[in-house]
Amino acid sequence: MKRTKSLLYLIIMLTFSLHLDAIEFDIKTFGTIGAVYNDNETQIFRKDISQKDGSSDDINFKTDSLLGVQTTIEIDEKLSFTLQGVGAYDYDDEINAKIDWGYLKYAINENISIKLGRLRTPYYKNSQNLNVGYSNLMIRESVEVYGQVPFSSYNGLQLTYMDIIGRYFYELQAGYGREELVVPFHSINEKVDVEIENLYTANFTFGTPAIQARATYLRADITATNDTLNQLFDGIRLLNPTLANSYEFKDKKSEYIGFGIFIDYNNFIFSSEYGQRKIPSFFADLHGYYATLGYSFDKFIPFITYAKTEMDKPTYEANSGFASLDYILQSQNLAQSSKTLGVKYYINDNLDFKFQYEYVVPDGEYGSYHLNTSTNPKSMNVLSMALDFVF
Amino acid sequence: MRTFFKIQIITLLLCITPLLDAQIIIVTNKSSDFDVISKEMIQYIYLAKTTKTQGIKVEPLLSKDETLHRNFCTTILCKSVPEYNSYWTRLLFSGQKSITKKLDYKEIVDKLKKPNTIAYIEKKDLKKEWKIVYESN
Known part of the structure; x- marks a missing residue:
C-alpha cells in the first residue's frame, strides 16, 4: 500500500518537475451549511451509515454540513492532476478532513483518457460530485440507493472512452483497484476493518x-473483520462450519449492479436509479430504487421523490440457532421507503438554497438506515434546509 | 372581472416574452475550417461531450451578457441557466477542465479572430469577418 502511494507521488513529482514552466493551478471550494429536524425521538436521522450523530427530535447541523477544496493542476493539454479534500462529521462524531480523491489524468486522445490514483467508485450518476450540493437537485441523494455500499473511493486506475455517433453520445468506463477502510458497526458499537481486493x-x-x-457493474473480493466478529465466527465454526462460512464476511465475491435513466427536457427533470448489492455474508443482500420528478421555473425547481429499499430476504426473522449471530443479522435490516417534497432556489452562480420535507417509513423490525432505540421503528417527518456554495 | 383580465394579460405576456427574444446565431471566423454545425453538435461542445466537429478542434466561448446567455441556454441547449450552471459545477468538481470564463462583447470579438472558435451572438451584431454556422428558427 505504502509502496503504491510512494510510487504515485514520485511519478507526480517527476511529472511536475518536467513541466514547471507550463503548469496552471486552479483552486476551488465548495460546501454546504445544512440543518435537519426529525420529529421522532426514538430514531436518529442520518445522511448515511457513516455518521453517528443526527437529528432526533432536535435541530442538527452536522448531517449535511461540509467543506471541500479542489485543486487542479494542468501540466499540459493532455496531463493534469486533481485533488479533492472534504471535511465533515464522521462516525466518531468528530470533524474529519480527508482526501476524497486525487488522480493523475492523461488524455491519450480526444476519446480516450486514463486516470491513476485515488478515484471515486462509479456506482451512481452523482458518485463523482456527491459532496457538491450546488450541483445536485436534492439536499442529499436518496439513501435507499446511494447508501447501499459503505465505500465511495478506491486506489487504482480507470480507463474512459467517449464518442459521438450521429445524434447520440456514449461513454464507457472500466476500472481496477483496491481499498482499505474502517466502517462503523453501530449495532455492536464497534468498527470493522474492511479490505477490498480485485475491485473491477x-x-x-x-x-x-x-x-x-x-448501467454499472462492480465486483470485488471483500473482507470485513474485527475481534468480536472473529471470535463469533470461530465459535460458530466449531459447531456448524457451514453456517460460519456462509455468514462470515471473509474474501467474499461481492457485486453491485445499477441502472439509471435521466431526462432533462423542456424544463422537465426526471431521474431514476436502481441499485442492487449482492454480498454473500451477514451483510445482507438488498436492492433499492428512487424516482425524482422536477420542473425548472428558471431559478425555482420544485421536485418530488419516491424511494425504497427492500431486503432480498427479511433479516429480522433470522433464526440461526446462535443468538449473537441473530442479533447481527437482524440489525442489517435497511428496508425503508421515503417520500420527499422539496425546492431548490438558485441565488446566483455561487449559491443556492434548498428546502425539503421527507416522510420516512422503516419497514420491519430494526429497520431503516437511521439509528433507532426501538425494535419497531416508527415513521419520521424530516425537515431539512441547506445553503450550498461554490467558489 | 378586472382581476381576471389582468391575469389573462400577464399570462399572454409570459407566453409571448420568449418570442420577443432576439434571434440567436452561432458564428465563427470566416477562415474557420467548417461552415455548418448541427444543433446537437453545438450542445455536445457546450456540454463538454466533445471538443471537435467534423474532425476539427473547436474552442467555444461564453458570453457575459446575461440576456444573451439565457437565450442561448434555453434556445440552443434546451436548459435553464441554473441547470447549465449546475451541469458545469458537476463537471468541474469531477475534475473536468472548464470552458473559458464568460467574456464581454469586445473580448468575444477579439477571441473570434482565431479560426475554429465559436460564439453565440444576437444576429444584429453579426460582423462581416464572421460566418454563421448555426441559426435558430
Whole structure:
C-alpha cells in the first residue's frame, strides 16, 4: 500500500518537475451549511451509515454540513492532476478532513483518457460530485440507493472512452483497484476493518443531451473483520462450519449492479436509479430504487421523490440457532421507503438554497438506515434546509 | 372581472416574452475550417461531450451578457441557466477542465479572430469577418 502511494507521488513529482514552466493551478471550494429536524425521538436521522450523530427530535447541523477544496493542476493539454479534500462529521462524531480523491489524468486522445490514483467508485450518476450540493437537485441523494455500499473511493486506475455517433453520445468506463477502510458497526458499537481486493468497475452511459441511460457493474473480493466478529465466527465454526462460512464476511465475491435513466427536457427533470448489492455474508443482500420528478421555473425547481429499499430476504426473522449471530443479522435490516417534497432556489452562480420535507417509513423490525432505540421503528417527518456554495 | 383580465394579460405576456427574444446565431471566423454545425453538435461542445466537429478542434466561448446567455441556454441547449450552471459545477468538481470564463462583447470579438472558435451572438451584431454556422428558427 505504502509502496503504491510512494510510487504515485514520485511519478507526480517527476511529472511536475518536467513541466514547471507550463503548469496552471486552479483552486476551488465548495460546501454546504445544512440543518435537519426529525420529529421522532426514538430514531436518529442520518445522511448515511457513516455518521453517528443526527437529528432526533432536535435541530442538527452536522448531517449535511461540509467543506471541500479542489485543486487542479494542468501540466499540459493532455496531463493534469486533481485533488479533492472534504471535511465533515464522521462516525466518531468528530470533524474529519480527508482526501476524497486525487488522480493523475492523461488524455491519450480526444476519446480516450486514463486516470491513476485515488478515484471515486462509479456506482451512481452523482458518485463523482456527491459532496457538491450546488450541483445536485436534492439536499442529499436518496439513501435507499446511494447508501447501499459503505465505500465511495478506491486506489487504482480507470480507463474512459467517449464518442459521438450521429445524434447520440456514449461513454464507457472500466476500472481496477483496491481499498482499505474502517466502517462503523453501530449495532455492536464497534468498527470493522474492511479490505477490498480485485475491485473491477464498469459503467456505460448512452443518450442525447436530453435523455440518458446508464448501467454499472462492480465486483470485488471483500473482507470485513474485527475481534468480536472473529471470535463469533470461530465459535460458530466449531459447531456448524457451514453456517460460519456462509455468514462470515471473509474474501467474499461481492457485486453491485445499477441502472439509471435521466431526462432533462423542456424544463422537465426526471431521474431514476436502481441499485442492487449482492454480498454473500451477514451483510445482507438488498436492492433499492428512487424516482425524482422536477420542473425548472428558471431559478425555482420544485421536485418530488419516491424511494425504497427492500431486503432480498427479511433479516429480522433470522433464526440461526446462535443468538449473537441473530442479533447481527437482524440489525442489517435497511428496508425503508421515503417520500420527499422539496425546492431548490438558485441565488446566483455561487449559491443556492434548498428546502425539503421527507416522510420516512422503516419497514420491519430494526429497520431503516437511521439509528433507532426501538425494535419497531416508527415513521419520521424530516425537515431539512441547506445553503450550498461554490467558489 | 378586472382581476381576471389582468391575469389573462400577464399570462399572454409570459407566453409571448420568449418570442420577443432576439434571434440567436452561432458564428465563427470566416477562415474557420467548417461552415455548418448541427444543433446537437453545438450542445455536445457546450456540454463538454466533445471538443471537435467534423474532425476539427473547436474552442467555444461564453458570453457575459446575461440576456444573451439565457437565450442561448434555453434556445440552443434546451436548459435553464441554473441547470447549465449546475451541469458545469458537476463537471468541474469531477475534475473536468472548464470552458473559458464568460467574456464581454469586445473580448468575444477579439477571441473570434482565431479560426475554429465559436460564439453565440444576437444576429444584429453579426460582423462581416464572421460566418454563421448555426441559426435558430
